[in-house]
Amino acid sequence: MxxxxxxxxxxxxxxxxxxxxxxxxxxxxxxxxxxxxxxxxxxxxxxxxxxxxxxxxxxxxxxxxxxxxxxxxxxxxxxxxxxxxxxxxxxxxxxxxxxxxxxxxxxxxxxxxxxxxxxxxxAFDAAVSTFPQTRAAGLDAEKARWRAVAVNGKQLRGSRAAGGKAVWLLAAMDHAGTVLAQRQIDTKSNETPAFIPLLDGLALENTVVTADAAHTQHANGLWLREQGAHYIAVVKGNHPSLLKQSRKLPWAVALDHKGRTEGRGRLEACHLKTAAFRHLDRPGARQTLRVMRRRKDLTSNKLTTERLYFVTSLPPDAASGAGIAAWIRGHWKIENRLHHVRDTTFAEDASTIxxxxxxxxxxxxxxxxxxxxxxxxxxxxxxxxxxxxxxxxxxxxxxxxx
Structure with missing residues (x-):
């Protein structure tokens, strides 16, 4: 046939x-x-x-x-x-x-x-990023209420830019696996100043942007809200006062989501709690999230516990606890579905280009x-x-x- x-x-x-x-x-x-x-x-x-x-x-x-x-x-x-x-x-x-x-x-x-x-x-990045976006618009039968976009960077270890440093690229990928934009980081800078230029020009309305702690910046949050987008920002030691405030919130609240996964030789239980507030110094922030992860190594039986804090501009009724947990976990798809694939399938880090x-x-x-x-x-x-x-x-x- x-x-x-x-x-x-x-x-x-x-x-x-x-x-x-x-x-x-x-x-x-x-x-x-x-x-x-x-x-x-x-x-x-x-x-x-x-x-x-x-x-x-x-x-x-x-x-x-x-x-x-x-x-x-x-x-x-x-x-x-x-x-x-x-x-x-x-x-x-x-x-x-x-x-x-x-x-x-x-x-x-x-x-x-x-x-x-x-x-x-x-110009080349813009062209090859617009093509799959336009192509995806024709393939999607339905549009979800929210679109999740992850932002993360990667060094091309075998490359050399000005000053002998490796080329560093910052990419934005939706959680379905389509790369929306990519930008090269200046050799004398880092990822933080490239966040807004990377996303500028994309249709961000009804988009939830996830990124690591380096992009938890006032300017980034304010700009995203001006574009009609929401954010889920990680709070770590680079923002000590915000982290301290997040830890002191009353976390004796009901559990919003509980998940359990097994893979890569470990068993993981994830608990998500949310707390609405009005007093934290973050543009458009409406909720603080606490994620508690308990992991068990199936080989050594070692137990570890990790607490992570996030702030988000999403109002309490915008998404369920399961949906927010999926976005937080889905952020790392950019590592698994893009950066890891480029390294393993195309041997990017070992490339002589x-x-x-x-x-x-x-x-x-x-x-x-x-x-x-x-x-x-x-x-x-x-x-x-x-x-x-x-x-x-x-x-x-x-x-x-x-």
Missing amino acids: TTTEDRACCLIFSHAVGSETTGPYPVTAAVPDAVCLAHFLAGLPDPRDRCGRRFPLTAIVTAAAASVLTSARSLTAIAEWITDAPRWVLLTLGFAFDPFSKVVTVPHPTTVMRLLGRLDGD CVGRLPRVIASLRKLTISVCRQDGRTDVPAATRHHARHPGRPLATLGWT
Whole structure:
């Protein structure tokens, strides 16, 4: 039986073959209103001189995205994928057909490396972040009342930025696994000043933002409330007075949520209590949360207890205790579903791509791969990349040529 994916690949093939004698294949001819990555790359600034633009920018960048979708880890692997791609795939991507030599010319690996290394990092991140967001809007049948977004940073350990420091990227990911934005941290700064610029421009209404203690700042909370968003902020030792006030609240209140999980060799019980207040110095804060975690190591039988405090701008009737507990626990999905996957599936920390803007650009292509795979219901990202590698039409269909 012919699947929808196979029919899409055949449609791409028939259009590409029919256009070989006339020039590059019109990438949006099959479905004009498709959410296609090439549309979002069309406005990307081209860093090359006009006289040196032999290959279309969108063709090279989209080919690089398709190769990473098939598990390419290095610049060499990206260039090899472009060189080995079938002619109809290259025509679909926008590479030119030479009617005299009867071949589709492709860029040299050095050309691919130089172009990717000169791209505007902010513009490229914006393009590859907007694509999965637009794609997700078409996939979602229903909108939940609240959307949860986690903010967290990661160092690319094998890279080197100015001053010899590793490239540090701050990312925002919804708890469903779609990366919404990414921003490079200045080498002379830290994550805190990049919080607002990272989220600026996103639709934040009815969004609950979770972040670690470094982002529990007055300015961040005030800005989020101005955007119509709510926050759940961790209170730790970097805010001693707020932590002291939180500990002194009357916690002899009823339990709002009780959860129990088992995994990774340990058993964990989690208790959540909430206390409404009006006197803490935090912009828009309405509740304080206390989470008590009791863990038992199943190997050593060692017991540990941890108390964590949070402040949130959510009013008491906005969400249930189970919902708040899920958001607090779901914040760490950005570590498990994004940072850990980039390290294990793409060996990011061991990567030798370390010069200029290349680490950031390749990291953006990896997060794009992770986002679209999860949107398609493929939670096993390594298996998803192997799936795309088995047929050259599959990455094209995922990136919009359907």
